Amino acid sequence: MTVERGERRRLTNAEQYRLRALRRAGSLADLVPLTGVDSEHAAYFAAKRIWNELRTKELAASGGSDSGLPGNSVAIDDTEFHVHGITHADTDAERRFLRAHVARLVADDAAVFCEQGVRSMYFADFDAVCEMDDYRWAMAEREALEESSRVADVLTPGFDSLSEDVESFTDRLRTRVFSLIESDAAVEQNAVRRALGDVASSLLTNKESMATGEDFESFRKRRLAAANPAYLPDLQRYYERRFLPQPVEREWLRRHDPELELVTHARNERMADYALYHADDADEVHLVVGAAHQPGVTYYLEQHRDGNRDLSGFEPIP
Incomplete structure (x- = not known):
């Protein structure tokens, strides 16, 4: 059995900075300058795409053991x-x-x-x-x-x-x-x-x-x-x-x-x-x-x- 995993590629410095900025977002308004779009509605969807891409790389690179009861x-x-x-x-x-x-x-x-x-x-x-x-x-x-x-x-x-x-x-x-x-x-x-x-x-x-x-x-x-x-x-x-x-x-x-x-x-x-x-x-x-x-x-x-x-x-x- 193969459990799905992403390719292990570490985040670049620029990607780490962008991910930290997204993590600090406290409102939809905060996403607008982070995504470069002109509305909170569009920023939400743009941030979703960016977050998914960066978190996928981050989680894949972190590896971690799946033994025991998994979680954070x-x-x-x-x-x-x-x-x-x-x-x-x-x-x-x-x-x-x-x-x-x-x-x-x-x-x-x-x-x-x-x-x-x-x-x-x-x-x-x-x-x-x-x-x-x-x-x-x-x-x-x-x-x-x-x-x-x-x-x-x-x-x-x-x-x-x-x-x-x-x-x-x-x-x-x-x-x-x-x-x-x-x-x-x-x-x-x-x-x-x-x-x-x-x-x-x-x-x-x-x-x-x-x-x-x-x-x-x-x-x-x-x-x-x-x-x-x-x-x-x-x-x-x-x-x-x-x-x-x-x-x-x-x-x-x-x-x-x-x-x-x-x-x-x-x-x-x-x-x-x-x-x-x-x-x-x-x-x-x-x-x-x-x-x-x-x-x-x-x-x-x-x-x-x-x-x-x-x-x-x-x-x-x-």
């Missing part, structure tokens, strides 16, 4: 935080993989926190594994919004499992089309399959999907990783190069669908804060989250590490 690590004071992106597709393969690794972590006295819904899916009998309150927080925040909620039709406030999400018609159609392309025996070459997937993505995705990563390539990689967790690192790397820094992605999504922003990227901030707040004296903390959340949770942990964020005002949701 952030050291904050004396505690090492690890963020592990998964498919949460409720497959036997992922269940066996995660339970084996998490059992060892718990035995070594590590603290383990899960995105809401993941614990009941994979770790219901692991007393030491804690479920975070990210969805409850998002629903509480949603109630403060004045406009009617499109998300309310997708998520029920009392749900206890990610599998209970009710997909919209567009989501179901997108899944169906992507599945047909991926499973079509006549499409034997990956390049052809990806080209068809790109066409389908352009037809079936919208402005919101640009910020949430719902495209054919993410669908294909999730399906591979759900069946074989050896592909999880590739899925994680995909989202690492797919998403711009959180302030930019959140502003873009907030402009187009503020309630969807609450149940997607905003929860990254909540999960990072939650884990730090409840870490107590643990030397090692592990967060098991959907792969699309891994870059964002990592971003906010790094903000804490660098002194740009604190826990003032944090309150757990009952």
Whole structure:
């Protein structure tokens, strides 16, 4: 089996400078001078292309081991935080993989926190594994919004499992089309399959999907990783190069669908804060989250590490 990787070419000094500038972007307006275009809308798409190219090279050059439970690590004071992106597709393969690794972590006295819904899916009998309150927080925040909620039709406030999400018609159609392309025996070459997937993505995705990563390539990689967790690192790397820094992605999504922003990227901030707040004296903390959340949770942990964020005002949701 061959897990996909990019060619290992190191970034030039100019590319490193440009990537650092993109990492510092705190708003869509910041992207305009960095991309040389004349509008924030165009700058967002241009920055996406540049970021994807540079992060692909950076991640490929960094290499890294895929052994163990893959993910990112952030050291904050004396505690090492690890963020592990998964498919949460409720497959036997992922269940066996995660339970084996998490059992060892718990035995070594590590603290383990899960995105809401993941614990009941994979770790219901692991007393030491804690479920975070990210969805409850998002629903509480949603109630403060004045406009009617499109998300309310997708998520029920009392749900206890990610599998209970009710997909919209567009989501179901997108899944169906992507599945047909991926499973079509006549499409034997990956390049052809990806080209068809790109066409389908352009037809079936919208402005919101640009910020949430719902495209054919993410669908294909999730399906591979759900069946074989050896592909999880590739899925994680995909989202690492797919998403711009959180302030930019959140502003873009907030402009187009503020309630969807609450149940997607905003929860990254909540999960990072939650884990730090409840870490107590643990030397090692592990967060098991959907792969699309891994870059964002990592971003906010790094903000804490660098002194740009604190826990003032944090309150757990009952």
